[in-house]
Amino acid sequence: MNIDWSFLISALGLAFMIEGIPYFLFSERMPRILLTIVERGPKQLRILGLIAMILGLLLISFGRSLSEI
Missing domain, CATH: 1.20.5 (Single alpha-helices involved in coiled-coils or other helix-helix interfaces)
Known part of the structure; x- marks a missing residue:
C-alpha cells in the first residue's frame, strides 16, 4: 500500500479549516452551542x-x- 502523504496532509489541513469556521464566524454563540452538545x-x-x-x-x-x- 502506497500512501500519498501530501494528499493526506492536505486533507487534514482542510478538515482543520472546516472545523475552525464555526468558531471564527459564531465565536459569541459557540460556548452555548458547546454546552448543549455536552448535555x-x-x-x-x-x-x-x-x-x-x-x-x-x-x-x-x-x-x-x-x-x-
Whole structure:
C-alpha cells in the first residue's frame, strides 16, 4: 500500500479549516452551542458522529466523481 502523504496532509489541513469556521464566524454563540452538545447523551452524540461521518464519506465520493469527469 502506497500512501500519498501530501494528499493526506492536505486533507487534514482542510478538515482543520472546516472545523475552525464555526468558531471564527459564531465565536459569541459557540460556548452555548458547546454546552448543549455536552448535555446530550452518549447515544445522541454517537448518532451525530455517525451522521457526520456518512456526510463526509458522501462528500468525498462526490468530489472524487467530479475529478473523474
